[in-house]
Amino acid sequence: MKLYLKYxxxxxxxxxxxxxxxxATIISQFLTAFTVFLGITFMFGRFNSVDGFTYxxxxxxxxIILMGFGLSQLFASGFKVFDSMIGNxxxxxxxxxxxxxxxxVLSQRIDFVRLGMLFQAxxxxxxxLVTCPVDWTFSRVLTVIFMIAGGFVLxxxxxxxxxxxAFFTIQGLEVMNVFTYGALEHGKYPLSIYGRKMLTFCTxxxxxxxxxxxxxxxxxxxxxxLWYMFLPIIACLFVxxxxxxxxxxxxxxxxxxx
Amino acid sequence: MIEVKDLRKTFKVAxxxxxxxxxxxxxxxxxxxxxxxxxGVSFSIRDGxxxxxxxxxxxxxxxxxxILSGILTPDSGICTVGGRTPWKERRAHVKGIGVVxxxxxxxxxxxxxxxxxxxxxxxxxxxxxxxxxxxxxxxETLDLSKIVKTPARxxxxxxxxxxxxxxxxxxxxxxxxxxxxxxxxxxxxxxxVRDFIKRRNQDHGTTVILTTHDMQDIEALASxxxxxxxxxxxxxxxxxxxxxxxxxxxxxxxxxxxxxxx
Numbered sequence: 001m002k003l004y005l006k007y008x009x010x011x012x013x014x015x016x017x018x019x020x021x022x023x024a025t026i027i028s029q030f031l032t033a034f035t036v037f038l039g040i041t042f043m044f045g046r047f048n049s050v051d052g053f054t055y056x057x058x059x060x061x062x063x064i065i066l067m068g069f070g071l072s073q074l075f076a077s078g079f080k081v082f083d084s085m086i087g088n089x090x091x092x093x094x095x096x097x098x099x100x101x102x103x104x105v106l107s108q109r110i111d112f113v114r115l116g117m118l119f120q121a122x123x124x125x126x127x128x129l130v131t132c133p134v135d136w137t138f139s140r141v142l143t144v145i146f147m148i149a150g151g152f153v154l155x156x157x158x159x160x161x162x163x164x165x166a167f168f169t170i171q172g173l174e175v176m177n178v179f180t181y182g183a184l185e186h187g188k189y190p191l192s193i194y195g196r197k198m199l200t201f202c203t204x205x206x207x208x209x210x211x212x213x214x215x216x217x218x219x220x221x222x223x224x225x226l227w228y229m230f231l232p233i234i235a236c237l238f239v240x241x242x243x244x245x246x247x248x249x250x251x252x253x254x255x256x257x258x
Numbered sequence: 259m260i261e262v263k264d265l266r267k268t269f270k271v272a273x274x275x276x277x278x279x280x281x282x283x284x285x286x287x288x289x290x291x292x293x294x295x296x297x298g299v300s301f302s303i304r305d306g307x308x309x310x311x312x313x314x315x316x317x318x319x320x321x322x323x324x325i326l327s328g329i330l331t332p333d334s335g336i337c338t339v340g341g342r343t344p345w346k347e348r349r350a351h352v353k354g355i356g357v358v359x360x361x362x363x364x365x366x367x368x369x370x371x372x373x374x375x376x377x378x379x380x381x382x383x384x385x386x387x388x389x390x391x392x393x394x395x396x397x398e399t400l401d402l403s404k405i406v407k408t409p410a411r412x413x414x415x416x417x418x419x420x421x422x423x424x425x426x427x428x429x430x431x432x433x434x435x436x437x438x439x440x441x442x443x444x445x446x447x448x449x450x451v452r453d454f455i456k457r458r459n460q461d462h463g464t465t466v467i468l469t470t471h472d473m474q475d476i477e478a479l480a481s482x483x484x485x486x487x488x489x490x491x492x493x494x495x496x497x498x499x500x501x502x503x504x505x506x507x508x509x510x511x512x513x514x515x516x517x518x519x520x
Contacts, residue, residue, distance in 0.1 A: 003380045010377055012369040017409075089362045095329045097381055098353045254269065255330055 003099070007107040011142075015112050022113065029116030030097040033066060037124060040188065060128035061216055062188035064144060067121040068151020068211065069184045070114050076156035078109040079163030086166055087187075092255055101250060103245075105163070132220070140219050143229040145184030150211035150232025153239060155180060158206070161242040183208055190216055210235035259465055260303040260326065260433070265335035267296040267321050275330040295321040295334065297489035305432075306463040308455075310480030312470065312511065314520055318489045319469045323435050326467070327357045339433060353382065356426035360438035360472065364425055371421045372406040375428060382429040389428065396424040400454055416447030423454065427464075434458070436468045440475055452478045473507040487520030 015022050040062065044055040053061070078085075082105060085091045094104045134140065163177035183206075186194065191202050191213040202209040210231040218228040272284065273291045295318045303309055313319050324330040325337060328344035328351050337343060344351045365374045379389045397403050400420045405413060413421065420441065426434065436455070440448045456479060458464050468479060476483060476497065482502065485493040493500065493514065501510055 006377055010366055010369055010373055013373065014366065017368045033433045089359065092329045092359070093326065093364050094364065095348065096327055096352050096355075096357045098349045099381055100349075251331065253330070255324055 004103075004107060008110060010149040011110040011112070026116040029113050030120050031116075033117045033120035036188065037062070037120065050189055053190055053193075054127050056131045056133075057216075057220055058189055059124050060132055060219075061126035061190055061212065063121050063128055064147045064216075065151055065184060065187040066117065066214060067125065067148045069155050069180075069187075070118040071152040072147070072155035072159060073112055073117065074114040075152075076106060076159045077111040077114075078105040078107070079156075079159040081109060082163030083166035083169075086253075089255075091253070095253075101159070102246065134220060139226065139229060143215050143219050143232075146229060146232040147211050147215050150235045153236045154207065154211055156185075157236075157239040157242045158183075158240070160246055164242065164246040164249045167246075167253060179206060187212055196212055207235040207238055259305045259307075259340060260301075260467075261336065261338045262302065262322075262326075262328075263300045263336040265299040265322070265325065265332050265337055265433050266294070266328065267298050267318075267325065267332045269293045269295055275278060280420055294489045296325075296335075299335070299486065299489070299491055301484055301491060301494060303465060303467065306459070306465055307482060308459050308466045308467050308480050310470065310476040310483045311486065312473075312476060312483060313486040313492075314515055317486045317520060318487060322486070323437050323469060327355060327435055327496075328352050353429065354432050356429070356431035356434045358422050358426050358434070358436045358439050360419070360436070360441040363410065363422065365418065365421060367411045368413060368446070370407045370409055371402075371413070371425075374410065374421075374425060375406070378425055378428050384429050388430070392428050392430060392463070393424075396427060399457065401450075416443050416450070419447065419451060423451065427458070430462075431464070433465045433467070436466065436470075438470055439468070440470065440472050448474075455479055461506075473511055475506050485514060485518075487515070487518050492518045492520070 001094045019185055037059070041055070043050075043057070048054070050058060082091075085105065085108065090108065091105075094101055094108075097104060117182050120169070129136070148214055158176065158180050162180070165176065187208060191199055191209045200215065202213070217223045218225065269292070270290050271293050272288050297318075299318070299322060309318055311322065321330060325332050326339060326344060328348045331345040339351060340354055351391045365371055366377070375393065378384075384392070397406065400423065402420060402424060405417050405421065408417075410418060410421065423439065436454075439455070440451055443451065452475060455466060455468075459466050466479070468475065470476060480497065482496055483493070484491060485500075497507075500514060501507070
């Protein structure tokens with residue numbers, strides 16, 4: 001942990017070397033997320049509800065997903081550039097250091113500009129916490145925290161999987177963006193609106209629904225099933241297969257060039 | 259100290275002819291070629307030795323260094339450094355080695371060099387007193403006092419290389435791997451780097467394995483030479499063994515490459 005703080009410090013120092021671009025990018029990240037929010041708002045100007053969910057409820061849903069996604073972009077984006085780490089020999093260097101490889105890849109990049117995205121998420125979260133007609137019991141608040149944490153872990157696991165693929169292809173696969181950015185795009189609405197098949201896929205294949213739809217229904221009081229609040233924790237098990245792929249990748253690692 | 263026995267490593271390389279048509283063809287059907295980067299390499303190196311590991315491009319030098327430093331896993335063969343197998347006990351192994359890749363930096367680009375050093379202190383969990391002792395010694399012998407507060411991107415190549423070497427020695431490794439440490443350096447920097455490596459070996463008994471194309475490096479540093487070509491060890495001996503007369507060292511080596519047809 002102390003080492004991670006050291007990395008954190010050095011990233012912050014590096015980022016502050018270029019003040020102008022640093023702040024400009026933060027603002028643009030905020031604006032990007034903000035336009036999506038506007039999109040939701042305009043749509044609800046025409047419709048009063050989507051699949052039975054009100055405007056405030058959808059904003060809550062989007063805020064939670066965006067928060068999980070933003071956190072994983074902030075801390076786990078090392079995996080997003082992992083193909084270039086292999087290409088330029090940075091991963092060779094990582095292997096020469098007496099620390100865990102995943103830890104080091106994570107430490108190579110802390111993407112501070114994502115703070116803009118997170119800020120937008122916080123604004124929406126506060127807004128919906130206040131406006132949603134929800135009785136905020138302890139267990140409901142805890143569920144929201146679980147959902148955010150679960151989202152963070154799930155998206156990070158997907159980034160890890162994305163990075164691991166680079167071991168086998170040397171270059172990353174854009175296909176994986178479907179499951180990360182695509183999921184953020186679709187995740188702004190409760191997943192049930194996409195129909196039964198989609199929901200099944202998001203429950204058993206890539207467990208987005210476990211961090212989003214099911215616990216959300218518990219938070220909004222649409223179900224009495226208390227165990228729904230623990231589903232985000234189950235979703236974290238998705239890390240295991242991703243980690244196995246990573247291990248296989250490391251053991252087959254070929255390195256490049258001289 | 260270092261024992262290598264019958265090390266083998268094969269790479270599968272896609273091959274195709276030049277041209278756009280061939281590129282399209284390669285998209286669907288690809289022919290592979292197996293390159294034996296290491297084809298039964300064996301040698302042993304004692305504590306405190308300085309060994310020049312030479313050979314033409316693509317001979318297997320870097321593959322050997324990468325296996326010895328725990329980056330690559332060989333297909334077969336035995337390799338131990340200080341009793342440990344690098345790829346099996348990677349983390350314990352790398353604590354005792356230092357690696358300098360002449361063509362790749364390990365310093366953080368945008369922050370002063372000293373910040374990179376501080377980070378390495380944490381990465382290797384170097385105790386505070388040991389760290390400050392090593393740092394002041396390295397600062398003095400490599401003449402770093404004026405440059406450690408400069409961001410790495412603003413250093414000249416020679417200055418940067420001195421910092422790279424310091425960075426890989428902060429944790430007192432027993433073995434130092436140098437992969438082309440003098441590449442691209444001017445005469446003054448080259449001499450400084452060579453001089454430092456020599457002193458390090460004498461004062462600390464650090465085992466040094468050096469790959470280079472610069473034969474003057476070898477002449478100045480290595481008491482022993484291992485020549486590798488096409489994945490096989492062709493020659494293992496002293497500089498005097500391979501040298502016949504008063505000819506230039508470069509000619510001697512070129513002659514050797516020709517003789518072994520590598």
